[in-house]
Amino acid sequence: MERLKHVVVVIPGIGGSVLQPPEGAAHWDEHRRRLIAAATRPGRLSLDARPDLTPVDLLSDIRLIGPFVLPGYDGLVRQIRRSFADVRVDVSRPDRTPDPRADLVLFPYDFRKGIVPAAHRLAADMDARLRGLSPAARRRRVIIVAHSMGGLVARYWLGPLGGAADCAALLTLGTPHRGAPKALDYLVNGVRVSRKQFAGLTRVLRGWPSMYDLLPRYPAVQRADDGATLYPHELDGGLLAVAEAKAAYQRHVDIETAWQDLSPEDRPEVIPAYARGHATPSRAVLSLREERHVLSVTKDAPLWLPNPEWHGDGSVPAISAVPLELDEKRGTWRGQPERHLALASCAAVVDVLTAYAGASLSSVRGEEPDRPWLGLDLDESVLAGEPVRVGITLRGAQAEAETQVHVRAVAAQGRPQRVTPWVRGISLDSSGGSWVAEIAEPLDAGLYTVEVTATGVPGVGRLRTTDELGVVDVLAEAGTEEGRN
Structure with missing residues (x-):
């Protein structure tokens, strides 16, 4: 078994770090009571009220908090430890001295504050770990594996903060290099599940610079009246905090400019792993209704x-998951079948690290996965008791008459484990490549895995995919608790 030849740094996405106050128990971690408290008393995560939270670890498992299903990173760490010999793990913490012998570094950060403060702390941590090395040994010593917003943190360190020479490669997993309309929807229309609003969480999120860092840096908004397209910071009608949106846009420009200025020999290899084929919030339309500006964000394709x-x-459009400078360099792209959460532990991670450790590279580079896969249309969360609608599309193959899909939900917790009956998908088109299935059996609040299988798929026979679903029933408590924040 090969050893890692580099210092591998894992950077999570927004919400993927454990945050702890100076007085002790974390305000944001896997503990169920604290997760519920964060949902029902969101002021605990307000930057104004609690600027002193310290990042102390990565979230371990996928969790449901309020309306959000959050990623976990234990699966990724286990994959790396199983694939390489004698891996030494260290968690980067502001209150601890880095372990210079570690070859796998977990980098939690205060995801509320945005990419720039996190990038500065990453720069300081890397400098402390590499300081004792000669310039030749330090050069290209680091490989970064970054999920979601973590990729923007890494890009800011490597570009504007000058860390590129220390890095051999940056593997981004579903990183919104060009932002995501989902963030625009949260900031303008608020956090909601179905018809219910999380007003307290919305107020808190609007105070996080990180949410503005995730705004699209391209003209993602189309005006309904004349078809003109707008950047988020060009919105009028008081829909968005324009100053914050402009500042975030400039941070993206700073990243892109710094990367353009890097010489070829100083530029790390950037390998974007991304998914395509899953319904994703992508289209924003600005209209005027009863003399009010209204922004609608949908999963329709922005033509x-x-x-x-x-x-x-499901969260990040494919157009956003590839940096601008790689538009014409598709040889480094890695299309994956997984949705956003599962990308955090996709097979591309071990493949890339294995290649850099000196072994052969087994995975296929390219714009899409090398075998058929199932694209899903599934909301992140639904209300308890409501039916769950799942859209399924066969990608990378043509469905045949005998191709069928089935869907069920499996509870993540509870004994005995709750499992709904399989539901057969109903074909939506004459080609037979799209289906819809509805889990009508009422689901109690909690986290569920939605399993989807397809049989009779040409060339492969059977396909299976999963994604996580949050079933939410904390809204009444949220309404009573927000006044205490």
């Missing part, structure tokens, strides 16, 4: 943008 039929990973 004014390149490759609208690619969709995305």
